[in-house]
Each structure stands twice: as C-alpha cells, then as structure tokens.
Amino acid sequence: MMRKTSFPRSTRATLYLVAYSGVAALMATLPDARAEDAGLVEKGRYIATAADCFACHTSPGGKPFAGGYPITTPVGTIYSTNITPAPRTGIGNYTKAEFFDAVRRGVGHGNKRLYPAMPYTSYAGVTDSDMEALYAFFNSAVAPVEQENKPDTVRFPFNIRSGLVLWNWLYLDTRPFQAQPRETPQITHGRYLVNHLEHCGTCHTPRTIFMGPASMRYLAGSSVGAWYAPNITTDKVAGIADWTDDDLRNYLKTGHALNKGQAAGPMAEVVTNSTQFLTSNDVNAMIAYLREVPAVASDEKRSRTSYGTADRPEDAARGQASPEDRGWKIFSGSCASCHQAEGQGINAYPSLTxxxxxxxxxxxxxxxxILTGVERRSGDNSVFMPAFGSGALWVNRLSDQDIADLSNFILKTFGNPSVQVDASYVAKQRAALTP
Ligand code: HEC
Ligand code: HEC
Ligand code: HEC
Known part of the structure; x- marks a missing residue:
C-alpha cells in the first residue's frame, strides 16, 4: 500500500512550472491595480496606527492582530478577537460592508453585538475613505493567523449581547463626521483625530453608571483599571492649560515632557503604538483642537505639575525627610539611585517634583x-523603569505596606501632600493590575 501520494521527480517539476507560469500570468495582468492598491494599503496602515488597532488586538508576545488581549471591565474580562484575514478564526470572510459594520456600528458576524470595549462608538465617525483604506490594509498587508478567540467572562445579565441594542441607542452616534461652523480646517482635523481615530476620550472621559461617556465631563479625567487618565481639558488648575504646545508635542511624540509628565501604563502603549508615528501636521492639529476643549474643573486647588521646586526640594522646607521615616528608607534604597536623593532626577530619570x-x-x-515600572519605546529610544510589584525581576519586591509608606513619603515630600494611601489601597491596585 502506498503511504503517501508522490509524483516522479519530472512530473513534480512540470507541476511547479505550470503553477509558476499561472501565478506569473496572473501577476502580469495585475500591475496597475496593485500599484494603485499599494497607496491605499499604506494609507490604511497609517489609519490603523492612528486608530491603534494593534494595541488591543495583539496580546503580549502574540502575533500581530491575532487577538486574545484581555480587557478588564467592572462586569468581567473581555478578550479582543482575531482580526487577521484568516478565514476560519479571523475576519477573512468578512465582506467590506460587514467590516464597516463591525468597526463603526459594533455589529459582528451573524448580527452579534460587540461589547463597547471595542471603541466602535468613537470609530462611528471614521470617514468612508479611511474605512476603505483600513479594509485594504487588513486584507492585504496583515498576515493571516488561525488562532481561536477566547471566550469572555462577562457576568449575567451583561452577557446578554442583545441588551447592547439599548445601550447603543443611548450612546452610539451614527451621524457622519462633519466640520462645524466657525472651526478652522486644522481644528476640524484635530477633532476628527482626537474623538474618532485616536479615541482619546475612551480613557480620558469618565463614564456614567451605564458605562457610557459622561459628555458633561468630556476629557475631564477617568480611572482606567489601576491607572488614571488625567484631566486634559483647558482648565487652568485641573487640566493641561499650563502645558505648552512643545510640552504636548514632546509628550505625544516621545511620552516625556520635562517637568510636566511621562507616559506609563496604558498611555505608554498609546505613545509606543500610535501617537509617535503621527505626522507633525496631525500632532499639531490634535494640540490645536485640545486648546478648544471646554475647561472642566475638579476640586483640586493647585495644578498637579506645580508641586516642588526642582532646584530647592521641599523636603528640607517641610522637614519630612527624617531617617526614622520608613518611606524615606525605602526611597533611599530603591529609588534614589535613579531619581536622586532629593527627587530632582537626572538625565533620563525624571524629577519627582x-x-x-x-x-x-x-x-x-x-x-x-511603582508596581509595574515604565516601559515605552519611541523611535530608537527605549525608556525603562523596573517594576517593584509581584512581577519584579531586577529589584527587591516591595510589599503593600512598603509601597504605602514609600508613596506617602513621596507625596508629602515631592508631590501633593493632601493625598495619602494605606496598604489596602495598594492591595486593590495590585489586584487590578493582575488580569
Ligand atoms: C480599546 C481596545 C480596542 C481597539 C483600540 C480596537 N479594538 Fe477591535 N475589538 C476589541 C474587542 C475587545 C473586541 C471584541 C468585542 C466583543 O467580544 O464583543 C473587538 C472586536 C473587533 C472586531 C469584530 C471581530 C469579530 O470577531 O467579529 C473587529 C472587526 C475589530 N474589532 C476591528 C478593529 C479595528 C479595525 C480596529 C482599529 C481601527 C480596532 N478593532 C481597534 C477591542 C479593540
Ligand atoms: C488607553 C487609555 C488612554 C488613551 C486611549 C489615551 N490616554 Fe492619555 N493617558 C492615559 C493614562 C493612564 C495617562 C497617565 C499616564 C501616566 O501618568 O503615566 C494619560 C496621560 C495623558 C497626558 C498627560 C497628562 C498628565 O497630566 O500627565 C496627556 C496630555 C494625554 N494622556 C493625552 C492623550 C491624548 C491626546 C490621547 C489621544 C491621542 C490620549 N491621551 C489617549 C490613558 C490614555
Ligand atoms: C533604574 C532607574 C529607576 C529606578 C530604580 C526607579 N525609577 Fe522611577 N523612573 C525611571 C524612568 C526611566 C522613568 C520614566 C521616565 C520617562 O518616562 O521619561 C521613571 C518614572 C517614574 C515616575 C513617573 C511615572 C509616570 O507615570 O508619570 C515615578 C512616579 C517614579 N518613576 C517613581 C519611582 C519610585 C517611587 C521608585 C522606587 C521604588 C523608582 N521610580 C525607581 C527610572 C527609575
């Protein structure tokens, strides 16, 4: 009995030849169409970068766009799905119309309602021409990967997906994006980027009890898991009015703005995967639009970047740095080597004032x-601070009590002394960072 089909050498060569000439003939008929598509595909790559599809649809160490990235929500964990053009487990069988509906309406195959963890309410405003480009990119430039989707752990009754029809009625605005009267073209473009492609509000706008965006507090700051996406409205105290255009440009391009802030956690991902790649025109348009966002105040009395003076640290003035302070000891042992004894920072290590x-x-x-460290890339530059939490590899792990004492020392000495934490606060943060 023959174990497997095998052709004699010469026959095999002929088969290859026939197959090859078939492909060659096909390619010969396509060059114009392909050249035209290449431009569209490249545009689609840029749109996908601006829309940051990669961040959510790629799991750490996984294949690009094959899904499986966990998104923790108050009602359970949702895993992003495989959006490579693989026919069985990916979106290889999606028609263009189905692809548009999934991205802009939150409707997947078989009328399955997608959870708004997929930011389709933001993408609803993406233009048809940008959608065409995205579709071309996903179909022809993304490698197909057959990888099963992971089931979500969303609790009853939120797991009844048809309930999302009601939610969409409340929060999904399907009107096409339009310029507004008296808006310059640059601001219109910035508004398109911030609200739709870059979906900045999905993190920076707080949510209502139904998990929809609280539009009265647009961009006024919100918790994102264990993190906090700060108020980026124009408010003089609570917002980013004291950031110059250069500060914002540096932040979005590199994740670091001197004596203002640095991007860690989810914002580090935004910079690493998305904003660093935007053209200067696009970054400037976003900044111009952010300057137009209505100010929303909160109850703080001072701007968060105003605490401490880099050249005259406040520890001496406030008399806090006593050797008896456990927090000070931990700071000296674990942090001061980089952030310096008086928290003033040096070179790539930022000041804590x-x-x-x-x-x-x-x-x-x-x-x-402190729990997760900082990891970020922009251009050839890698920024790294070690994690001191349960996953720490390079340094001593710090306990909940250690981190509480350390944080309280830092807040009193370099930062906002009216904020203090205890070990149970740190324990909750630690749990929220463990998927
Ligand atoms: C903030 C995270 C996030 C971003 C950014 C994101 N997605 Fe998603 N996406 C998800 C999640 C989560 C799901 C699965 C939702 C569910 O199971 O209901 C999903 C589902 C989808 C689906 C449905 C796939 C299927 O299996 O039916 C498509 C298509 C899709 N996303 C495309 C995109 C594209 C294209 C982009 C960029 C323009 C993008 N997504 C950006 C989180 C995201
Ligand atoms: C996935 C969630 C997420 C998205 C999307 C997001 N941000 Fe952020 N953003 C954060 C978090 C979290 C921080 C705090 C980071 C830190 O301090 O390490 C932050 C910080 C910032 C800061 C610095 C504020 C400060 O006081 O330190 C600016 C400015 C900012 N984001 C602008 C934007 C813009 C503009 C967009 C859209 C292009 C955007 N963000 C999208 C989560 C997000
Ligand atoms: C090996 C050097 C190193 C050590 C040790 C270190 N850091 Fe950092 N730290 C960094 C770097 C690098 C950054 C990010 C700089 C940037 O974003 O441009 C950073 C950023 C920070 C930030 C700003 C994060 C943000 O999201 O805005 C804080 C706060 C901080 N470190 C506190 C600490 C504390 C507390 C310790 C001690 C437990 C510590 N660091 C130990 C190098 C270090």
Missing part, C-alpha cells in the same frame, strides 16, 4: 508605576 504623577489629586498612577 513638578511631576503630574506625584502632584495628582489621586495616587493611582504613582502606585501603579
């Missing part, structure tokens, strides 16, 4: 940074 994270009205980003 004039730092939006230590001056923040809450300690979320401070504690989350």
């Amino acid at each position: 004039h730092n939006s994270t230590t001056g923040s009205p809450n300690a979320r980003n401070l504690v989350a940074t």
